[in-house]
Amino acid sequence: SQKIEQNSEALNIQEGKTATLTCNYTNYSPAYLQWYRQDPGRGPVFLLLIRENEKEKRKERLKVTFDTTLKQSLFHITASQPADSATYLCALEISGGYNKLIFGAGTRLAVHP
Amino acid sequence: EAQVTQNPRYLITVTGKKLTVTCSQNMNHEYMSWYRQDPGLGLRQIYYSMNVEVTDKGDVPEGYKVSRKEKRNFPLILESPSPNQTSLYFCASSPRQGSGGYTFGSGTRLTVV
Numbered sequence: 001s002q003k004i005e006q007n008s009e010a011l012n013i014q015e016g017k018t019a020t021l022t023c024n025y026t027n028y029s030p031a032y033l034q035w036y037r038q039d040p041g042r043g044p045v046f047l048l049l050i051r052e053n054e055k056e057k058r059k060e061r062l063k064v065t066f067d068t069t070l071k072q073s074l075f076h077i078t079a080s081q082p083a084d085s086a087t088y089l090c091a092l093e094i095s096g097g098y099n100k101l102i103f104g105a106g107t108r109l110a111v112h113p
Numbered sequence: 114e115a116q117v118t119q120n121p122r123y124l125i126t127v128t129g130k131k132l133t134v135t136c137s138q139n140m141n142h143e144y145m146s147w148y149r150q151d152p153g154l155g156l157r158q159i160y161y162s163m164n165v166e167v168t169d170k171g172d173v174p175e176g177y178k179v180s181r182k183e184k185r186n187f188p189l190i191l192e193s194p195s196p197n198q199t200s201l202y203f204c205a206s207s208p209r210q211g212s213g214g215y216t217f218g219s220g221t222r223l224t225v226v
Contacts (some may be wrong), residue, residue: 008153032212041222043117043203044156045131046214087144089156101146101205101215 003027005105006090012110019080021107023073023090028102030092033066033073038087038106048075049093080111115140119218126194126225134189134221136204144197144207146171147179147185149200156203161165162187194225 005024014020023033026041032051035085036044050057050066050073063076087106094100117138126132135157146161148171157160158171162181176198178190191198202221205215 036214041201041220043205043217043220044215046216049214100158100161101207102158103125103148105153 004090004092004102006088006104006107008105008107010108012108012112013080015081015111015113017080019073019077019084019109019111021088021090021109022030023075023104025071025092028071028092030094032093033064034091034093034102034104035064035073035075035099036089036091039090040087044089047088061090077109080109082111082113085109085111115216117204117206117216117218119202119221121221122219124130124224125154125159126223128195128225129193132191132194132223134191134202134204134223136187136189136218137185138187138204138206140208140216141184142206142216143184144209145181146205146207147177147187147189148203148205149173150203150220151200159189159202171209192211194223197224199223199225 003026016034034049035047038044048064050064061078065074089106090104092102120135143164147159150156157173159177160179162168175201202216204219207215
């Protein structure tokens with residue numbers, strides 16, 4: 001079956017450290033992979049998009065890698081801050097003449113002072 | 114301000130009473146979609162629309178209807194709500210595939226008793 005897996009356990013890290021979140025998928029061939037941030041009770045907010053032919057994308061303190069051979073994406077937040085505490089969602093955008101964005105269940109990140 | 118507006122924000126209703134959740138975007142996006150979010154299950158797509166008068170089922174369409182008569186509006190209709198439709202609902206829009214992230218609304222928390 002097709003699956004997107006994100007670590008369901010919360011990730012707890014110390015302020016200033018780098019947070020690394022993992023997204024693994026099976027049986028998909030995504031054209032694009034996206035990462036979103038979601039705060040409790042709020043809508044997801046788009047962070048980064050990476051294409052299947054890109055290995056790495058950066059935006060300020062954020063970095064995303066995409067390995068289509070391993071079927072894995074890593075999401076890094078460097079110099080993490082307590083304000084980065086949220087749930088981070090991985091989403092695959094499937095090609096095929098239609099827009100289909102499929103989400104993982106998300107990983108909750110808690111950054112402690 | 115570019116945004117997706119959903120209404121209402123909160124709704125409590127009784128089983129079988131028809132309701133409509135409205136969604137409107139001011140970004141001239143072609144693509145719009147409805148998701149529901151349940152604990153442990155993540156975001157699941159209900160319906161999507163590639164453009165005016167073009168709609169299609171997502172992964173969990175049963176019990177829902179949509180329409181896209183205008184580009185900016187994409188209402189979600191529950192003809193006969195049931196308690197298993199109690200959930201947090203999000204509307205999202207996007208210009209086209211791979212062009213960037215989706216913009217989500219603030220969500221509608223629906224309770225069916």
